[in-house]
Amino acid sequence: AQSVTQLDSHVSVSEGTPVLLRCNYSSSYSPSLFWYVQHPNKGLQLLLKYTSAATLVKGINGFEAEFKKSETSFHLTKPSAHMSDAAEYFCVVSDRWGGGNKLTFGTGTQLKVEL
């Protein structure tokens, strides 16, 4: 069965410093992986996705993530945090299930950005 573990429930950084949000997954097959962001009282927005092409994936707003099969990890990074990055971030694994694709979410990481 597939699963996702987000290693930190809360991360706090200063504006202008790097961001690292950690995600480990387990999957029986070759999965697709996603990061979504949810700003307060807003809907979920796709940040980036990995679908077995390049292992380093670039997303919106300067975020990127690296797929490491040997470590079963898909950590999200950004070189320099901005106040507008404060939000909740979800790592998601997608796998074949039944006749379709099942998406499994991590429990989320709340990112706080301080001045």
Next chain:
Amino acid sequence: DVKVTQSSRYLVKRTGEKVFLECVQDMDHENMFWYRQDPGLGLRLIYFSYDVKMKEKGDIPEGYSVSREKKERFSLILESASTNQTSMYLCASSSRDRVQNTEAFFGQGTRLTVV
């Protein structure tokens, strides 16, 4: 733009009532999903459907059922609402790609309160 529309933003229902949550997507997607989102637990999959009249149980199906009579519409049914079903409910859809899993698009959510 892909649009996933949930029929209500806010609902208040009484314990024991039968509750219907409706979701419509306009992108001809095969996959549709119902999640509930609770603080600290992330998004948990209730049911998903990969075709008309086809459904698969997710991780927390107890107390819920679903209906998909038309491709664009996926309904979540709470047969007898209970207070522990008070939550944010999110509907999503995605296309079924045989080669790559595609991302899901989410509705704005329905905040259900059961009193």
